[in-house]
Amino acid sequence: MSLITSSPSSIFASLPLTSSATTTILLVTTIFGISYILILKRRKLPAPIIAGDETTYRHPPCLPTVPIFGSLPFLPAFPLQYKFFTKNMQKYGDVVAYYMMGQYKIILNSREAVHEAFVKRSTDFADRPRARVNNVLNPNQKGILFHGYDNNFKKYHKLSLGIMKQFGFGNRVMEKRIMEEMKYFMDHLASFNGCEFNPTPVVANCTMNIICGILFGKRFRDDDPDLSDTISNIRTSFNNLGKIFIVNVFPFLRLLFNFKLVRLLDAQKKIFKMLEEKIVECSAGLKYDSEGNVESPDVADKIENDDERDEKHLSSFIRSYIELEGVNYDREQLLHFMHELFLGGTETTASTIEWTLVLLANHQDIQEKMYRELESVLASRFQEAENKKHLLYCDAVFHEILRYKPVAPMTLPHQTMKDTHVMGYFIPQNTTVIGNLHGAHFDRRIWEEPDIFDPERFIDRSDETIKNKEHIVAFSLGKRSCFGEILARQEFFLSLTNLVWRFKILPPRDQQEVKVDDVMDVTAKPSPFKIRLLERN
Numbered sequence: 001m002s003l004i005t006s007s008p009s010s011i012f013a014s015l016p017l018t019s020s021a022t023t024t025i026l027l028v029t030t031i032f033g034i035s036y037i038l039i040l041k042r043r044k045l046p047a048p049i050i051a052g053d054e055t056t057y058r059h060p061p062c063l064p065t066v067p068i069f070g071s072l073p074f075l076p077a078f079p080l081q082y083k084f085f086t087k088n089m090q091k092y093g094d095v096v097a098y099y100m101m102g103q104y105k106i107i108l109n110s111r112e113a114v115h116e117a118f119v120k121r122s123t124d125f126a127d128r129p130r131a132r133v134n135n136v137l138n139p140n141q142k143g144i145l146f147h148g149y150d151n152n153f154k155k156y157h158k159l160s161l162g163i164m165k166q167f168g169f170g171n172r173v174m175e176k177r178i179m180e181e182m183k184y185f186m187d188h189l190a191s192f193n194g195c196e197f198n199p200t201p202v203v204a205n206c207t208m209n210i211i212c213g214i215l216f217g218k219r220f221r222d223d224d225p226d227l228s229d230t231i232s233n234i235r236t237s238f239n240n241l242g243k244i245f246i247v248n249v250f251p252f253l254r255l256l257f258n259f260k261l262v263r264l265l266d267a268q269k270k271i272f273k274m275l276e277e278k279i280v281e282c283s284a285g286l287k288y289d290s291e292g293n294v295e296s297p298d299v300a301d302k303i304e305n306d307d308e309r310d311e312k313h314l315s316s317f318i319r320s321y322i323e324l325e326g327v328n329y330d331r332e333q334l335l336h337f338m339h340e341l342f343l344g345g346t347e348t349t350a351s352t353i354e355w356t357l358v359l360l361a362n363h364q365d366i367q368e369k370m371y372r373e374l375e376s377v378l379a380s381r382f383q384e385a386e387n388k389k390h391l392l393y394c395d396a397v398f399h400e401i402l403r404y405k406p407v408a409p410m411t412l413p414h415q416t417m418k419d420t421h422v423m424g425y426f427i428p429q430n431t432t433v434i435g436n437l438h439g440a441h442f443d444r445r446i447w448e449e450p451d452i453f454d455p456e457r458f459i460d461r462s463d464e465t466i467k468n469k470e471h472i473v474a475f476s477l478g479k480r481s482c483f484g485e486i487l488a489r490q491e492f493f494l495s496l497t498n499l500v501w502r503f504k505i506l507p508p509r510d511q512q513e514v515k516v517d518d519v520m521d522v523t524a525k526p527s528p529f530k531i532r533l534l535e536r537n
């Protein structure tokens, strides 16, 4: 048998070696092989020159690097790197580079850097890197979350946002929808009768049902097994997604993490099955003309007036999407987009509400100030976002929670579309760029004593208005900023004010305060905790 056609094991088998020596040789060869590939792969930085631009640029400061592993030994494990960058802001500055297994990456470590890159030069930074994991989870690159900044992204982003606006995104129509869910949410919380309980499942039901109300036109009953199954599948996706992303850096770990990938794919399959059933339900009765367009659609695109639109009441996102796209609509795109709204729009808002419960239970003085303001402004009706301008203190608490506990401490990875620059530093084309939003919220140049939870920092006492809110970047900025920001802000403000209006939020009976740790999956949330809610009236 010639050496060329032999497998490595058969070659070694033909040599007079012990099995441990064979293993050692195999191991050493593999390590050298991988190292060789990684060294070759390490990207050589181009000279910091931008064609047609006379300005002199520099490469940003870079974390120490070692051969093969790059800056990995100097960084905490993913996803806790944001804490490292925030802590070392003074040392490394607003823009920091590092190497990860041959890949050159950039962290934007302040609000100014995030703003300059994602807003001032928004198109330069609007792409997303092609994640290897996504090739398995979403081989045809559908949806928008991980989609590159191309014409398809622009088309579906515009289409989906258009439908959301018709649903009343940011206005009174959406507020009414959220308030309907708030009533279920508050009643569910009240059913614990002041006993201590873990609020996580109740909060999850609420944020999930708000998205379901938009997508399917109806909520799940709280005891519907489909609701708990969907929430559990989203959670499985989230948990495993956070862990599996390491595979993008070390592709060979795919084998090691394969069981997580299998679990992730299984959860995604179950979510898609449920969504497929909803598509059938929501599109029932649609009739198409000979060109495949829906006959007499109910998409209220010409209705300007809120009340009229409310009367017409779009039935569901799914139906509106099919009405606009016609019989040949891209089903896979719709499925992935809905899945992304579940991923992006449930855990994030739920984690923010959970932090709200913890922070208010631990700051009775702040809670009481909020209640007194609500009492003086609103008397005995449910809180509505349109009253926000009169609720100065509540608004300040709203901003301080977003600042103090950014549930997405880092943006998703962006990628540069051409050679560009930020804060005088050169960033080559196709570089991965991540915004450290946590860093922006704890920047000592902007915030006095940022580690203290203090809503007063947002109140300008000279004219009783909110100040500093432009420094809040919890939803990121620019072309790839959060798709659901308007909804999330409405949802969060209504949850915050309704909670304080109806309940006194307290730690468990035998505890002075609710003790939690920061837990980081894909969102930064509190570790499991218990709470007591006493009805005020």
Ligand code: HEM
Residues within 6 Å of the ligand: 144, 145, 146, 147, 340, 341, 344, 345, 346, 348, 349, 352, 406, 407, 408, 410, 411, 412, 413, 414, 435, 474, 475, 476, 477, 479, 480, 481, 482, 483, 484, 485, 487, 488, 492
């Ligand atoms: C407190 C709640 C939320 C926070 C803090 C939050 C934060 C974020 C952040 C930081 C990003 C990444 C932006 C970037 O890469 O620069 C993002 C993206 C995204 N979010 Fe949110 N989000 C929240 C709620 C929601 C909701 C309610 C929805 C859906 C209704 C949603 C849908 C999305 C989508 C689809 C993207 C991807 C946008 C793109 O790639 O262009 N999010 N969000």
